[in-house]
Structure formats: C-alpha cells, structure tokens
Amino acid sequence: MNLCGYYPESINEGEGLRAALFISGCRHYCKGCFSPKTWNFDYGEPLTLEREAEIIHDIKNNPLLSGLSILGGDPFFSAAEVSGLIDRLVAETGPLSIWIYSGYTYEELIERPDSPEYELLRRCEVLVDGRFVEELRDPSLLYRGSSNQRLIDIQQSLRQGQAVLWESIFSF
Numbered sequence: 001m002n003l004c005g006y007y008p009e010s011i012n013e014g015e016g017l018r019a020a021l022f023i024s025g026c027r028h029y030c031k032g033c034f035s036p037k038t039w040n041f042d043y044g045e046p047l048t049l050e051r052e053a054e055i056i057h058d059i060k061n062n063p064l065l066s067g068l069s070i071l072g073g074d075p076f077f078s079a080a081e082v083s084g085l086i087d088r089l090v091a092e093t094g095p096l097s098i099w100i101y102s103g104y105t106y107e108e109l110i111e112r113p114d115s116p117e118y119e120l121l122r123r124c125e126v127l128v129d130g131r132f133v134e135e136l137r138d139p140s141l142l143y144r145g146s147s148n149q150r151l152i153d154i155q156q157s158l159r160q161g162q163a164v165l166w167e168s169i170f171s172f
C-alpha cells in the first residue's frame with residue numbers, strides 16, 4: 001500500500017485539527033477528479049513499517065489532534081490493509097476519531113457485512129461518501145466537493161439501519 005500524502009496536522013479534512021493520510025489508488029475515475037495521479041496504486045511512497053511507526057508516533061504524541069482523516073485515492077480499495085493500520089494505531093493511542101473519505105456511497109459499502117470494506121467502515125466515525133460529480137461541484141460545502149456527497153455518522157447509521165447524516169457540534 002502506498003501513501004500519496006500525509007499531513008501531521010490539517011484543518012481541511014474534517015472537524016478540528018486532524019492528521020490526514022492519503023492512500024494511493026482509486027478506480028472511480030470521476031470526471032474532474034482533484035488529483036488523477038492518485039488513481040495509480042503505485043504512486044507516492046510505500047507505507048513501510050518504519051513510516052507507519054513514525055506516523056503513529058506523531059499522532060500519539062500530539063495532544064492537539066481531534067483525530068485522523070483517511071483519504072485517497074479511495075482507501076476502500078485497500079480496505080484490509082487500512083483496517084490493519086487502524087488497529088495498530090488504536091492499540092497505541094486508544095480510541096480515536098477516524099474520518100474516512102470514499103467514492104463509494106454508504107449504501108454500497110454496507111452491501112456485504114462480511115467484506116473488508118464493511119470491516120473498514122465500522123472502524124470509523126464519519127464517512128464522506130460518494131463520487132465527485134463535476135456538475136454538482138460547490139466550493140462552499142463543508143469538507144466535500146460536490147453536493148451529492150454526504151457526511152455520514154457511521155455508528156448511528158449502523159445502529160439505525162439507515163444512513164444518518166453527521167452533525168457538527170459547531171453550527172455552520
């Protein structure tokens with residue numbers, strides 16, 4: 001699995017100050033994609049155990065962070081590996097707010113409860129879902145690019161059996 005980006009601190013990829021990890025590889029091929037070079041699974045740097053340890057160390061030792069956001073590419077094309085990474089991270093940090101971005105919709109990701117995609121989804125708090133639709137692009141939207149995309153409260157959605165929108169603790 002390759003990383004196409006890593007910010008130890010960011011305010012743009014979810015609520016609060018968050019570490020942001022970008023996983024290479026995407027097969028959604030959205031028209032107007034913000035970064036087509038990230039479609040390539042070999043783009044960027046390999047996530048070696050040494051690099052992973054550095055990132056876990058950064059997150060564990062930054063008390064200002066609200067959590068971690070995982071973007072791409074689309075991390076759900078590397079679902080099993082990303083779940084493993086989350087498990088090793090949380091073993092070090094304790095419970096952590098994890099936001100995850102995907103071109104898949106929530107409904108697509110829950111189709112098969114025995115799938116690696118479902119396993120990854122259930123480890124996270126908020127899903128920013130759906131393909132980027134150029135015709136629906138709206139720069140004023142919070143944490144997403146086009147108006148078809150949603151911010152989903154994953155744990156509430158799994159409990160209620162339907163997609164529940166995430167609500168900010170701040171009012172926008």
Ligand code: SF4
Pocket residue numbers: 026027028029030032033034035036038072073074102103130131132
């Ligand atoms: S899901 Fe994201 S990374 Fe993949 S093609 Fe669409 S906009 Fe680009």
